[in-house]
Every structure is written in structure tokens, then in C-alpha cells.
Amino acid sequence: MNSPVHKPTSIKDIARIANVSSSTVSRALHNSHLISRRTAERIQSIAKESGYSASAIARGLVTQRTKTIGVVVTSISDPFVSDVVNGIEEYANDHGYSVFLANSNAEPERETKVVQSFSERRVEGIVVTSSRVGALYRPLLSEMRIPIVLVNNQHPGEFVNSVLIDNVKGSADVTNHLIQLGHRRIAYIGDRFGYQSDMERLTGYREALERADLPFTPELVVHGDGKCEGGMIGVEMLLSLPKSPTAIFCYNDMTALGALRQLNLKKISVPGDISVIGFDDLFIASFTQPPLTTVRQPRRLMGRLAMESLLKLISGEDSATTIKVPAELIVRESTAPPREDLQ
């Protein structure tokens, strides 16, 4: 009934066995050049035999460096988030850091708790991957005076860097792809909640039209809800226009999914009658009918870059405070030239 935790062997135990001081053991285990090769090897083999595992806790206390970082996410179940975390963890691990993971669920109390716990554990830095960094959150984070990197979120400040997707460029790429296919009436189904990603993608769309000397037609911009339903409603609105678009740019894949569904219900062929394009490259995007042309965010890379940026912040190196990552257009089968009679 008592705890199964055994007291691990310590540096002292090794010292006793090897008949040296614990300073010598410590040095031997670190391959200090102060130690004779023979002694070092002897001690190392004793350590291995006795299953010695150095206490990072004790080391952390004396060196004041824990070699840990904290990652706060809204939800690790979000595939975007888990890919980013994958990249963070990989880079961290390769550089001797361990990562604490905490979900905030976007609940303010949890956010506070999580950050306090990170602070007590003396993490050397924090990466925040959440759709929006809560208002309550910011003062908390800056009060800690710990290096922070934000992913897809900007909030410049001392010790705060950001890694961001280049939404404007990605969106312009999408629009250009459609223009090059010959489309002239290109619709945009956005969101209605004023998310920054939506705003930036709309900007990229407008800029691309302008560069191609195409008119911006306000009625071709409608607002969904970022979900399947929004895409369906958006398509409905666009089809009721006097003149339908020949291509629809959905600001995310879920919206595009709804658009495809509604067009399918209406027996409108994609890409025969209308081209559809998304943004995100969800797993599902390659399995839609037809497979969806979309934009991929290099999620893992973003995680790695975030961690790289954090390590620079930790070491006090000067570095870019904002890193813009290019998005990649993935052309599948939902886009094609417009039908000639629609031109």
C-alpha cells in the first residue's frame, strides 16, 4: 500500500562505491577535462551499472536553468495545433529541452492557472498557439518576464516574438491561380466574426484582383461562419446573384466543404461549372469529390521556427521579432478554366 517510488541512486552513492568525492563524480559524468580519463571511465561505468539517472531537478536548482519550455494551446485536439506542437517538440528535443503541454480550452481561469504553473516550474520560455491571445492573458505573460513566442498571433513587446503565416500572399496566390485559369468573376466566402486571418485573406484577394486590373465586385464577397453551413449558405447567396461567379474562393476548407456540398445538391459541376478553392489543407481536403485545391500552412515548420525563435530569445540573441512563413498552393481537381459560354 505504500508508494512504489524508489529513492533513486544519487551522486553520493556513486562516490561511495568509486571511493572518490561527489565533486569528482559530478565532473566525471560531465566529461570534465579536469578528470583523468581512467577515473572518468571507471566512474561512468559504475554509474551505468547502478542505473544512475542524474536529477534534472537538483541540477536545475543550482544552474538556474531547467531546460524546459511550456506550450499553451487552446486545444491539442485541433489538427493545426497538434502539427505545430509536433514541430515544437521535435526542435526542442533536438536541443535538449523538454516541453510541458497545457490546454487552455480558451477558458480564462485555465489560462491563468496554466501560466502560473509554468512560472512555478521555471520554464525558460513559452510558446502560445491559440486562435487569439485573451485580453486577460497578455499582462500575465508579460509580467512573467519570460521569453514568449506567439504562433499565428501578434502582440509585439519585450521578449515576445511571433511566427505568422503570410495570409495576404497565400490568398493572392489563390486568386492569381484562378485568374490565370481565365476566371474573371471570382467570389470570396469569408467569415463574419472579423478574424484576422479572414481579413488578411480578403486583402490578398483584393490586391490580386487589382494587380490583374479586374474590378472588385462587392456582391461577390459574402460571409459564412467558417463552418460547413456557412459555405452552403454562401453558395446559395452567390447563386441568387443576377450573374453567378465562375469561381469561389472559400477562406477556409470547412467553408469549401459546405460550398462543394451545396453545389453538388444543386447539380452544379465542380470544376466544370464553377471552380472551388479552400484554405488550410485539412486532411479531408484530398478526399472530397473532387479533391480540393487549397493552401497549405507549413504547420510543423511553423512549430520548429517558433522553437528556434524562442531559443534565440532565451539565449538573449538578437533576432527577428516577426517571422512570416509562406503558404503553399496545393492544386487538386476542384479548379479548372471557366466554361467558355460563361466567360
Added chain:
Amino acid sequence: MNSPVHKPTSIKDIARIANVSSSTVSRALHNSHLISRRTAERIQSIAKESGYSASAIARGLVTQRTKTIGVVVTSISDPFVSDVVNGIEEYANDHGYSVFLANSNAEPERETKVVQSFSERRVEGIVVTSSRVGALYRPLLSEMRIPIVLVNNQHPGEFVNSVLIDNVKGSADVTNHLIQLGHRRIAYIGDRFGYQSDMERLTGYREALERADLPFTPELVVHGDGKCEGGMIGVEMLLSLPKSPTAIFCYNDMTALGALRQLNLKKISVPGDISVIGFDDLFIASFTQPPLTTVRQPRRLMGRLAMESLLKLISGEDSATTIKVPAELIVRESTAPPREDLQ
């Protein structure tokens, strides 16, 4: 250019300000009943004002309890894994534990490194969520003499518990659902790599047939590869039979996705001509045409149960070494009674 890490205020600093000993500060901060309310409150407010954050590192060293656990996953990008981790983290956090996350990528060297790092950090327990626990892995884990809980993996031993999905029961539920709809010729598309989940689901299928006095027909069992392609090929094989099945049970959703695709190509209506059913309830399952009937594993719950089980192991409580979790049949639109002329 120097490190931005500030030395945090310690118990000593507070003691100096409050004009008491550090023992008193320590007690006041823990709400020890040995302290007068007045003193306690005074000290607490000083601590708050000076932004004091207790060092979990130092506390861990003296109490020999770090209140941390480690989670090893093959890849956090796997949606099954991230949901499980979500549950683990939630339960852990609610019980004052922080979680270290590490990807093994199923690479033996990484697995070793990860476990060593967990050991050095003195985690109180480990949860392993990986498709298979590597051979190299087991001795390592047991050598550590740290409580371990395996998710969807069994390897009984001292200090090792498991949380498992009840595949046999889940699969029998699927088969019964089809039998109750009136199906008599029910096919099974499995895998070809001998995964335990595949084996168990095949067993559930056979047992259900037997209980319903239906014959087991070997040619109705074919082998895919767990992916879309395997499902397509499996369907092809089943359609070439002298007598086609009226329902197809795919051992996972990706296989079912392929099955749906191939049936669609062949202009065979689902569920009109043939019913299709999957297993996993991937996100994509509700977006297929028609939406897929499938089986959901309560992933988050499994994570929570794993953590609960781990805490029991840590506290030395006696508890079930194996927890079987029921799977849930999700009936959508890909299953229906067989056509009368096919009966």
C-alpha cells in the same frame, strides 16, 4: 546581449520584507494552521505584491515529488493520440499535475532518449500512447520502476496498467446492427498486417454471426491495408464474388472511405444496394457521401481514465490493472436494410 532571465524573488526576499523567518513564510504560503491568521495574510499579500512564484524545482527537490508526469506518443499529429492526450492533460491539470509531452516517432533512439529524459526529470509516472510498444522499450520502462499506463496496448507487469478499447464488443455491435437491419451476407474488410485491433474486430464479427446462427463465409473476409486503397481493392474483390455481400464492415474508417469511393465509381448505391460501416469515427466520417455509420472510441475519456489509473498507481492504491472502455456505435446514413431482391 545577456540573458533576459531575471532572478525571481525567493522565500528569503519575502522573509526579509515581512521581517520573519523563511520558515514562517513557507508556512504562511501553505496556509499552515501553525501560523496566525494575521501573519499569514500579511505575508501572502507581500508575496502577491512582489510577484512571488514558488519554485516547484526547489520544492520538488525536498519533497521528492515533482507533480509531473510524462506522456510518450508516436506522434501528437495523430488525431486519436491528440484526443487521448487532451483527456490526460485535462485530468492531470485538475489534479495539480503538469505533463511533459514527447513524440517518439516510433524511432527506437528517440524512445530511449525520451524515457531517459523523463527519468532525469523525475516524473512520477508515464502514459504511453503508441500503436505498439517497441521491444526495446519494455525493459527500459520497467527498469525505471515508475508507474506506467499503456493506452490501447497491453503489457502487464508490476506498476503497469492498461486502458483498452473493447474491440470485440464494438465489432459485435457493428455486426449486430447489420444483422438487425436484415443483412445475411456481411463482408469484412480487414488489414493484412495482423494488428491486434484488426484481429479483435474480426473476432467480434465472427462471434456476432455465430450468435445469430449465421454462417461464417471465409470468402467474405478480405484484406486491405488500412488505407483508402485497401478499401477500394477490397470492394473490387467482394464484387467479383459469385454472390456479392449486402453489407460491408470495414475494420477502420480509412478503409471504409476507399470502399465508398469504389462503390461510387461502380455506380453502386450506398446504402441502397450495399451498406457500408467503418470503425474509428474520424472527423471525415460525418462528411462522406453518405455520412458513414461507424464506431467511436471515447478517446478523451480513455485519456482521463489513463491518468486516473496512473494517479492510483502513483499513490500505491490497489486498482484494476486493465480497464476496458466500451466503443459507441454511431449510426449515420451508410447503413440501411438490404434490398428485397437481394435477400
Added chain:
DNA sequence: CTGAAAGCGCTTACAG
């Protein structure tokens, strides 16, 4: 109720 002291397991100047 409060404080002085020991100790958790390391690292690292300091002295030899």
C-alpha cells in the same frame, strides 16, 4: 505560534 538548522542532489569556485 515562530525560528534555527538540516537536508533534498546537484554544480562550481576555491584551495591544494
Added chain:
DNA sequence: CTGAAAGCGCTTACAG
């Protein structure tokens, strides 16, 4: 090359 000593920031018997 090696060891004794101090100290990281806490907790907790022990004494008062």
C-alpha cells in the same frame, strides 16, 4: 587532477 565547502530555494522535524 581531486576534495571540502558553499549554495541553489525550498520543507519540516526539533526546540522553544
